[in-house]
Amino acid sequence: MADTPKATEAAKIDHYRPLFEQGWMNKKAEINPGIYCYGAKPKNTNAVGMPFPKDWNPTDEDWQLPENWKSIFKEGLKDRLDKFRSLKLFMDICVRCGACADKCHFFIGSGDPKNMPVMRAELLRSIYRKEHTTGGKLLGKFGGGRELTEDALKEMWYYFYQCSECRRCSLFCPYGIDTAEVTILGRELTNLVGLNIDWIAGPVANCNRTGNHLGIQPHAFVDMIDFFVDEIEDVTGVRVEPDFNRKGAEILFLTPSGDVFADPGTYTAMGYLMLFHYLKDLGLDITWSTYASEGGNFGFFTSHEMAKRLNAKMYHEAKRLGVKYIIGGECGHMWRVLNQYMDTWNGPPDFLEVPKSPITGTVFENAKTTKMIHLVEFTADLIKHNKLKLDPSRNDNLKVTFHDSCNTARGMGFLEEPRYVLNSVCNNFYEMPPETIREQTFCCGSGSGLNAGEDMELRMRGGLPRANAVKYVHEKYGVNMLACICAIDRAVFPTLMDYWVPGMDVTGLHEMVANALILDGEKERTTDLRGEPLPGMEEEEDV
């Protein structure tokens, strides 16, 4: 694994180009360690039937491409142009105005010109022009066309796996060109010729078979939750009783499995458990699934088809259990998929009912066809109706800021609900600068399957704009807690913060809800879920 440069080294970023240099088409891409992810292992690609499985290393000269890779790629491109108006349009209408150039967190953090969104798309666009446009065919390079060579393919692969599909560029594009769309389809093309990365292929294979991305088997999954139950009892004196795969439950709960496996997401999972326990007496009838124990969808980072395959498990499980609707946990890309793709792929879920809160009676008209609501929506509605007894002062030792996940922000518009919940459970909330939040939010730098270990430098660089905004509120207001509603965020922010803004902690929204939530019959709480003393309890902790 490559050494990650020190933060002060990584901060030496040059965004400018020399006056005279070769045109970008003439320059071969260098595959740099710390930036790329390892190639997919055959056992993972085989497990889900992805083409051309092989052991390969991106730094090898020979990528063991199939003999007819060029025609596979070209056919694949043509096929996608015929199927996706978005792609065809985005290939044709870019004027290269450069408005997107400095909007990409990977460009800001690396200065690599091919990380400018327009350039990422141009890598494919140049091939498109050569194959499909008059100018490119007639004039070649002068018409912006580029031959599909092995070097060109490697370059596309390298840069399509340096895009986290966050869509920030699409916000600023005067024509709404969405690089995420180009990356998604570009990755499909690399997959067709057998170029996958293992950090995506592995979780895909695992989610497919065991339901969650780490490949945890059902009994072990239950063990993990049982562990949380014990922890909650230690802190609150209340024993919560979740159940799994229960037929006839009213609601199925699906959350990214990261919440179950990795700190600090685990505290968020405890938060879910405590909330559900609290609501049980008020009429909540909810069950977890071990089969569909992954709310997130790594398939979405591979291909539409793979995403659909993994997503299909949700409605399949909902139908089998006979629930009325589904609640989804805190996650980013998961919610883009659920909002913009799920019903189109695997709907309509006629066997489900329009979600209606059993506690407040609120009917979620905005989820009328997908029949799946966001837990934060559900909680916001509860708080609005005064159904939760909350003591926000328990979070008084925290000064909190909120990170909008790219996909809930720009693929859904889920901006106010989490803020409403956050403001209800804590007293010290500070926003980061407006250019870095809400629809303009910056990616954590590790989204879309790039949160591997071997591309740590890329992740730290990509996370720089977000970290810098956190640093701003950290220094200005003493903010010490970064709240988010995404499992990938929770998994990657601790490392990112240590790198750029030491002294910041990371939390999910429902961890804070649970800390503020006053359970019936609870003992006097002295610590939060992490075992750290609550405000005013520091003394007792010492005794």
Add this chain to the structure above:
Amino acid sequence: MNFVLSLVFSSLAVLVVVLIPWIGVGALGLKTLFGVVIPYAALATFIVGIIVRVLDWGRSPVPYRIPTTAGQQWSFPWIKSNPIDNPKGKGGVVVRMLFEVLTFRSLFRNTRLEYSKVDGVPRINYEWEKWLWLAAILFHYSFLVIFLRHFRFFMEPVPGFVFLLESLDGFMQMGAAPFNGFGLPGVYLTDMLLMAAVTWLLLRRILYSQIRYLSLPADYFPLMLILSLGFSGMLMRYLFRVDITKVKELVIGIFKFSPVVPDGIGVIFYIHFFILCVLIAYFPFSKLMHLAGIFLSPTRNMSNNNRFVRHVNPWNYPVKFHTYAEYEDEFRDAMIEAGLPVDKGADDTAEEGEKE
């Protein structure tokens, strides 16, 4: 292709575009070719080309509803949604599109990255940057006004709005300084703005290193072509006057499909006219198609209503996924041991073969 080569290539191309009518009409006298045949061909290419391209886009379906949401979604009555940046229905989309097309709203969001280091610690700022938006909006609207003003040459009698535009556009009563009052016509504001805006759009491609890096000949060429179109037009208006009556005769003849080629029109007109022909003939094959493309852009022209209005993908196909039954078959024993409910008991599976 570096920027020098791109610039040289584009300039040469524009030079050739200027030389062709200069020689063609000035030296060879091919007035019918340049006054009638080429304009018809160019106009046909323009119209047919755009239609073909748009139909071609339209032939590809929109499998997914993928708007870029730039504001709060519609959810609870007590949460204020943003119906324009995150439209829930057609009305919002129409308003959003109007803003995009008429005011270049997304481009107006533009900021400029200001990266600095203080004691080795990065500091990132996002600075005010509306110059690109300003240049773009001035360019497009000036072009529109100039185009409309040209109706003076297309129509007899001249429509009323042309006089209105002309008086508004010339309100500054500027002379072609410093020759004011020497019989030269007043200067139109839009002429100046167009030239200034296009010049800036060209210069920024050379001066800003990021934009220089990503620019292609296809970016320089249309800008230079438009510059030369404007320059030749202004030359004609302010220096080398041509007989407007005859020009009008020719142009109206074209639109009435009874072309006439009057004598005595200066070659500068044919140069101006030919540049225009090249521009419109080039249009459907180039990035200039963004004019039509913006209307079809799925991240802008769709509602964020997937959760309450079903979107159908015409080529949706069934996929094979890992079913619960397959899952349970693999993990049944462990599930039973962990106290998880199972669909088929451990005993059932033994008999399964016989049952089916």
